[in-house]
């Protein structure tokens with residue numbers, strides 16, 4: 001239904017109009033989620049940090065910025081949802097138009113700049129969550145705030161949502177808030193983490209793909225040092241040749257993969273979580289991530305182009321793989337070591353053309 005009816009209609013509208021209309025519909029008719037998609041089979045449960053996701057694929061931040069449609073997305077087949085980026089006060093974001101489709105490249109470009117209804121209006125949305133599908137709060141600073149002020153803002157948001165959100169993500173990696181990416185720095189992050197402690201819930205740092213290896217290692221080290229649950233890699237990338245803002249989807253895929261596969265290599269068998277995001281749009285991409293030692297991941301752009309079919313495909317293929325390899329459930333697969341997992345994927349891919 002999405003590919004034949006909904007998408008052709010939505011794609012006649014400007015991207016942000018289509019987004020707003022979809023979110024309003026999802027808010028008013030949450031039951032539509034169960035018609036368009038399927039809740040996850042219990043065999044797909046995956047432990048991510050302290051939480052049990054209903055499947056290893058989550059909704060990336062930015063689609064449900066104001067926690068308006070949690071019941072809709074929970075029924076659709078996402079294993080976890082991330083709402084936000086949430087700012088302390090309401091702000092409008094950058095001037096429109098600020099969201100563009102790049103259909104030939106199965107990509108999007110946006111320069112939203114954290115439009116947010118503000119914490120007070122958003123916090124109630126978290127009451128609608130069901131505990132089957134964990135819901136995270138992605139939090140960020142207001143456009144005009146100094147680094148010092150931003151620490152106070154992030155602390156207030158975290159404290160207010162402490163009992164409402166299942167996990168937290170600190171977003172210092174959007175390219176659309178001036179100076180934000182400069183906060184991907186050991187000095188600032190150490191101060192921030194000290195202020196935000198203790199961490200009762202899972203907490204992640206979301207990072208950019210436009211980092212060199214030294215910068216990446218610094219972020220990895222400081223996050224491990226402060227016992228964060230993990231990193232979410234990556235946010236959108238800057239491609240000035242495509243216009244201002246951040247690019248997501250197919251065009252981001254190889255940059256994001258380079259970043260999260262490097263992190264997975266450093267992490268080895270440690271408990272530290274790496275949630276992959278950036279251009280994941282097919283079952284082949286999922287297998288590539290799992291072969292590299294990854295587990296959980298998020299999608300945004302591929303969901304815009306493929307809709308709930310994307311999730312149904314992940315469900316179908318994963319259950320098929322479990323059945324063919326005689327594994328009882330997906331967690332058993334993730335509990336194996338990397339070499340054993342690679343051998344199972346090899347065995348499975350040899351039997352199936354992707």
Ligand SMILES: Cc1cc2nc3c(=O)[nH]c(=O)nc-3n(C[C@H](O)[C@H](O)[C@H](O)COP(=O)(O)O)c2cc1C
Pocket residue numbers: 060061062063065084085099108109110112114138171174206234235236247248249250252277278279280298299300301302
């Ligand atoms: C229109 C749009 C808005 C976004 N807004 C946010 C945001 O508010 N906070 C955030 O952390 N990431 C945001 N993102 C980034 C996504 O969460 C994700 O990291 C990125 O798009 C890469 O994944 P993808 O290739 O699957 O889209 C946004 C992405 C898009 C396309």
